[in-house]
Amino acid sequence: MKKAPNPTGKGGFVKGQSGNPNGRPKKGHTIVEQFRDNPKADDVLKRIFEIAESLGTKVEHNDAFSCAKLIADKLVPTLKSEDLKIDAEVNTGYVVLPEEKEAESE
Numbered sequence: 001m002k003k004a005p006n007p008t009g010k011g012g013f014v015k016g017q018s019g020n021p022n023g024r025p026k027k028g029h030t031i032v033e034q035f036r037d038n039p040k041a042d043d044v045l046k047r048i049f050e051i052a053e054s055l056g057t058k059v060e061h062n063d064a065f066s067c068a069k070l071i072a073d074k075l076v077p078t079l080k081s082e083d084l085k086i087d088a089e090v091n092t093g094y095v096v097l098p099e100e101k102e103a104e105s106e
Contacts, residue, residue: 048067048071052070052071
């Protein structure tokens with residue numbers, strides 16, 4: 001592709017010539033589509049769940065935490081912080097938070 005000079009002398013696109021001569025990529029070329037089309041994709045996902053299920057057991061897999069985090073990140077949406085707005089004429093007051101409780105162990 002030949003660059004046409006512009007007033008600054010730094011070049012630019014040639015008038016009437018596409019900046020993307022190959023066009024939009026064809027379907028099936030993204031990594032997500034390739035993974036979905038792969039016959040072993042289900043086995044990979046099942047293995048991730050199996051490894052995550054070993055978290056906290058006597059025979060915990062080395063990657064159990066990573067797999068559990070991967071699953072949680074995809075299943076539970078990320079919460080975004082929001083400003084706390086109080087409808088009051090005075091900017092004094094307090095916020096009551098719930099009591100902190102210990103996690104129940106199985």
